[in-house]
Each structure stands twice: as structure tokens, then as C-alpha cells.
Amino acid sequence: MITEFGHFALILALVVAVFQMVVPAYGAHIRDDRLMAAGNTAAVLQFGLIAIAFASLTRAYIVSDFSVLNVATNSHSTKPLIYKISGVWGNHEGSMLLWVLILALFGAAVAAYGTNLPTTLKARVLAVQASIGVAFSSFIILTSNPFLRLLPAPADGRGLNPILQDPALAFHPPFLYMGYVGFSMAFSFAIAALMEGRVNAAWARWVRPWTLAAWMCLTIGIAMGSWWAYYELGWGGWWFWDPVENASFMPWLAGTALLHSAVVMEKRDSLKVWTILLAILTFSLSLMGTFLVRSGVLSSVHAFAVDPERGVFVLAIMIFFTGGGLALFAMRARELRQGGAFAPVSREGGLVLNNILLSTACATVLIGTLYPLALEAATGAKISVGAPYFNLTFLPLMAPLLIALPFGPFLAWKRGDLTAASQLLKVAAIIALAVLLIAFAYGQKGVWIAPFGLAIGAFVMAGSLSELAARTKLGKVSSEETIRRFVNQPRSIFGTTLAHFGVGLMTIGVVATSAYQAEKILVMKPGESVEIGGYALKFNGITPSRGANYVEQIGSFDVTLRGTSVTSLSPSKRLYDSPPQPTTEAGIHASWAGDLYTVLGDSQPDGGYSVRLYFHPFVRFIWLGAVLMFIGGAVSLSDRRLRVGAPNLARRKPAAAPAE
């Protein structure tokens, strides 16, 4: 009964979305305040209805109502509660419901907090947002309905894939979707601006917090997925250039570019046309990611052709919004007037370079991901585009971006002084040089490029701190004065510093673990010892055990470092009850220097066990870097100037032209 109630709420939400799509837009057209204001109510109501639908599906999962087909297919009565809840979005139908829930949440947030928006702009933003909601709510109701009943109900469900029963993975999709769907705000604002036929610096100021919030969620969502893959898949890989990963990475790259170009637009009224285009493309890439993941086109062009209903529907949605957005852009972009001039060497120039490199990187990932599909569809020829291609094309674009990054904040708007910026980065350059020399002295032979990568990472980290040092005049004035200046910096400065520092940290983690990882694959008998990454490991053998919904064999290693006992690790092999599936759980000992990573393999005829041991140096810096980017974003978001919304030109101090 409650399930039917949720089903009905979803259908009602679609009706409300149609209303919200039409009425405020018409109101904006004829300048009728009452019609425009109806959009606010509709947006909140639509969110409320979808929340009811979502809650009722969640309830069906929690109480294990197997008369609901979706629950029977994806859940199991013995699953721990947290995975019953995460099971709601651990499947196609439920995840699409989460998609529209977040979409409606953003719409409602605009209605509630966008009080200082011009009424016509707000009405149009809500209408565009609703049009996306109409498309996806129809998609759910027509092709992917999670509320369908299964009668008679089976005794128990089929269960959630055991390797997905994991805390990091439980919250990976919601964050990812908040990122994906959050970019719909930038899209809706861009389309609304094109409809209005004008856009100004205030527009960028309204769009930036939404984009930043979406970007933060996407960052942490991708990082969670990568973190999960690292410890769960059993050999410490953290990024695979897999098409599904790429599908989330492309909006991230475009969104990162958008964040930076919106700064130029807000501060200098320049790059308007480009920023609008980027806003459209970023959300289009999110839609494409949804299409790629949801249609099955990735596993094979043929799988798509066999069951095309959903795929074609999402493809149609994607083409409509991307094509429609770009067509509107083509018609109206010329009307947008360009502002502020700037020299090539300037803050704007630096951000343009950032945009060129990030967008090219995004295009490269796009081409690499889609090329095999396009080639197969066009000629029937099958090729593979994998990690070696992406490493070869993507990394050369990242190197100049990272080297240029610390210079950006030191360049003035309009016209910057590269020599002066270099002077201020002297300390950072010396640190980078020291890292380079140390890496060459102590690193393995053969990986000549890795020390440069580490040096670049160190340069970015030291460079971002240099900015703060320069702003607080560290060492140039009394320490009290430096502290006073430090406290008085706008929060967005700290946000920038933290996020950029995180980028450097991540660079070091990526380079170190890719180039200097140690690996040993061997057969060990109980009582034997082996050394890796400075640690000595003694294998004690295997004990069988029984968990909540699996049986497992637990290995045991005593770990010592230079004679002192550090820890004992227990990697295990599990066999889940339902569905019956084997998994491995790695035994990991983490430290700042790196992770000791142990995996248990099969038993051998001679009484030994095959084991895999790895040492991943600095690997945690990858996710720590992502967490810093997230925190940096949050700190920026808390900046008063971002929250206030509309810019107050009179109150803006001309001397303070901070970077964000």
C-alpha cells in the first residue's frame, strides 16, 4: 500500500514538473509575477513528492518487501541494514529515482535560497530544471519503474552483489549523482541566461556556488569509488581508465574548467560566451555519463541493440538537452556582450590556459572512450582503447597545467608580471628541485620521468602555500602582523590554497605509487617469512571463519619493521551465501610512507598458499588530496561573498582581487 502511495507520488511529481516547466517560463515571457512565483511552490512540491516516492521505496527495502520486483531482485533479508538502504540505489531503477530526487532537491534549493535572483531569471531557471525532471521522471515511469509488483512474492530476494556491500560504495553513488546532477544548475542558469539574452558578472556569482557544490560532491564521489576499487578489487589498482570511470571523470574535468572560467566572468566580465558554453557542455557530459552507464552500450554495441528501450530513451534525453542547449547557444551567443580586456600574461590569461588544457584533456578522454564504439558502429572493426592510450595522451596535458598552476594566483588581473611571480615562487622552486634530486638519488633506476612528477607535485604544494605566505607577508613584517593578515584573509583564499595543495598531494601520490610500487607474488608455507618495502612478514597460516552472510578463510601475517612488531594483517577469501560469490579482502597496513597490502590466494598442492604482497608508497595522498579539494571547496563555499549572491560593486574593495 505504501509502495503504491510512493508510485502515485512519483507520477504526481511528473505532473507537477510539467506545470513547473510551462507556467513560470510563460510567466517570465509575459512578465506575470504570479505565474513566475508559482514556479517556487512547484519546485518545492516536486521535491516533496519525489522524496515521498524515494522514502517509500527505501521502506520497501528496509522491511524486505519482496512483493516489490525491484526489492526481490536486488535485496536479501539477511543483509545488514546499511546495505539494505544502499541497495535502494544499487540498481538501475532505484539509482534513477535517486537521480531525480537530487535534481528536484537542487530545484527546490533555488526556489528557497534564490531570493535575490531577478524574478524572470529565477522563473526560467526553475522551468529548465523542471524540463530535465520531466524527461527523467518519464524515463523512470515508462521504462524503469522501481514500484512494479511481483506476485506471488518470493520467499527471499536475490541479494546485492557482495563486493558492492561496502561502506565506501554505499555512499559513492549519492555523491557521484550530487555532482552529476548538480551541474544541471549550471545548465539551467546557462539556458535561462540565453533565453533572457543577457548575462553579466552577477550571473557568474549566482552560478558559482552551485557549480562548486556539485564539483565538490563529484570529487569526493569519484575518490570514494577509486578508494573502494583500491582496497576491494585485490591488487591495489585505484584508477583503470575504464569507460565508466571516464564517464564520471569527463564532467569533473569540464566542471573544473567551468569553476575557473566562471571566476574570470565574475571578476572581469570576460569569457562570457565560453563560460555559458562550458556550463552547457558540463551537464551534457553528465547526461552522456548517465547514457553510457545506463544504456549498456559500453559492454557492447550489440547488447545495446538487443535491449534498446532504455538506451534509446536516455539517448533521446541527452540529444534533446545537449542539442537544444547548443542550438540555443548558437542562436543567442552573439548577443552576449564581451567585457574586460586582458593581456596574455595575466590572471585571466592563466585561467584561459587552465581552460584550454582541462578542456583538451576532457576531449581526449571523450574521444578515447567513444572512438571504439563509433568505429565499430561505422566499420565493424573492433579496437581497444585502454590505459596506455590515456596515459600517453592525458598526462602530457596535465604536466604543463600543474607547472603553470602555482603561477596563476600570483598574476594580477588584466596584466600580470611573470618575473615578479617567479620571484615569489623561488622557495617553491627550490623545494621542487630538492625533491627532484632526492628522488633521483634514492629512487629505482629506470623510471627517469617519475622524479620530475614528484617535483611537480612538490612545486604545486609549495606554490599554493607560497601564495598564502605572500599574502600574509610572511617574514617581511612582524609575526603579529602576519597573523593578523592571515586571520583577515577571505575564506575563499584558504579554499583555493587547500584545493591546490590537494592537487599537489594527489600528484605525488599518483606518481609515487605508479612508479615505485613494490610487488611480490609467491607461495608461502606457514612459518615462512618474506621482506617487502622494508617490512618483514611472517605467514602464520589460515583459519576458517563464518561471517554474517559469508564463510571465509582468514590468513595471518605478523608484520615487523626493523625488528619491532608493527601489526598483524589478516587478508581473507570470502564466499558469500546469496548470491554465492567469492571475494578477497586485502589486509592493509597504512602509514604515511605508504601501504603494505597483502592478498591471500589459493592453497597449493604442497601445503603452501599463493600470496601477493605489495608496497604502495604514498598511495593515501591520492585520496587525501581529493579530501583536501573537497574541504577547500567547502571553505570557499562558506565565504561570505559567495553566499551573499548579488555582487555589491560599491562595497567591493578594488585592492582585494583574490583568486578563487
Add this chain to the structure above:
Amino acid sequence: MRAALILVAVILAFASAAPPALAVEPGEILPDAAMEQRARKLSAELRCLVCQNQSIDDSNAPLAKDLRLLVRERLLAGESDAKVMDYIVARYGDFVLLKPPVNSKTLLLWLAPLACLVALAYALIQASRRSTTSATTADATPLSSAEEKKLRQILEKS
């Protein structure tokens, strides 16, 4: 991230997802460390044909194991890296290469990143130039007829 892929696999095929990878097994490793190193490097560039986007070095599928053994067999027979790859491509086609070869079918793939870089750089630099000129000249709103009249009056007076 592999998560989402696995979700897709589960949802669409109702098949069990990729089992945990336990690729290279102790028994496969060649006694000669340098040769094993070469084998690993080649394996990382070869696709596991029955997996989604996994190299044979990362995959524990039986077919991947067969290929790993084949690579090592050819290396033991004294063949060069290039010759081993040629042999495998001759048997399985270009599909087996994770880094596609440059040929008429993939020219676009390999040229596209550079082309994108050039095109974007050109477009954005042009756009910023245009904003430079527009800010000084083109951006100025033309005089209204009243203003023009006034201007003419001033000019005529002087």
C-alpha cells in the same frame, strides 16, 4: 569507480560481477627477473579478450592466463618484445592491443587530442582578443539620434 561498471554488469546481464582479480600466479613467474619484467610490461598492454577493459596482467580469467603463458613462452623462445606482440596481434587482431596501432582506422584517434588542443587554444585566444577589441571599440554603444544631434551641434559651434 569500477563499482558502477559492475552495477551495469549486474543489472544488464544478471551475471555475477568481475570476481576479485588475482592475476599473475606464482607458478607463472619466469626464473629470469629481467625477462619476467618484460613479460609484465607486455601483459599490461594486452587486453583480456573476455573481460571489460582489463589487461591480461590484471585479469584472472582463464583466457588471460593462457595469454600470459603464451607471452612468456615466446619470450623464453628468445623472441623480441615486438615480435611477441606481432605474433599475438596476428592471432587475435588489433582488438587485443590496449594501445591501438596508428593506421588509417585510428589516425583520427591519435590526432584528435593535438587537434583539439590547437583548435581550443586558437578559439579561446581569439575570444580573449575579441574581448580586448570589443572592450575598447566595438563594445561601445552607438550614439542615440539625440546624442548625435547634440554632437553635431557642438561640432558646428566650434
